[in-house]
Amino acid sequence: MSILSKLNALLATVGGFLQSPFLLVVRLYWGWQFFLTGRGKLLHLDRTVNFFASLNIPAPKLNAVLASCTECTGGILLLLGLFSRFVSPALIAVMCVAYATADSEALHSIFSNPDKFLGADPFLFLFAALIVFVFGPGKISLDALILRGKKE
Secondary structure, three states: OOHHHHHHHHHHHHHHHHHHHHHHHHHHHHHHHHHHHHHHHHHOHHHHHHHHHHOOOOOHHHHHHHHHHHHHHHHHHHHHOOOHHHHHHHHHHHHHHHHHHOOHHHHHOOOOOHHHHHHOOHHHHHHHHHHHHHHOOOOOOHHHHHHOOOOO
């Protein structure tokens, strides 16, 4: 086995060991951020409804409540690592709508000005939800506890 192969195997082992703690940190931080954002929208629902109306979102009150509740509930579920693969697509959808409406200029500049796209408010929320969807909640989660011993 070459030195490069041994180094690669070592790095893969270390990376595998760090996967669950990394996913825990992502879930805790971004779950809390989703919760706070959703709660803020609910606490100032009139302001949120007016903002949604200014973006020409249909049924602004209904959509404001749905988006806020999705962020609030989804954030709590991410924090707990509970139903993570079910809630992350809902959060991804909310962030995609946020890009398409509130940050459409950033969305349209994804290739011409990537910094604008990456700097938009929804980006890190979207990225965190994608990480959880793709890699799961990790071994330090309620999902792992519930599914322990069951085959996926």
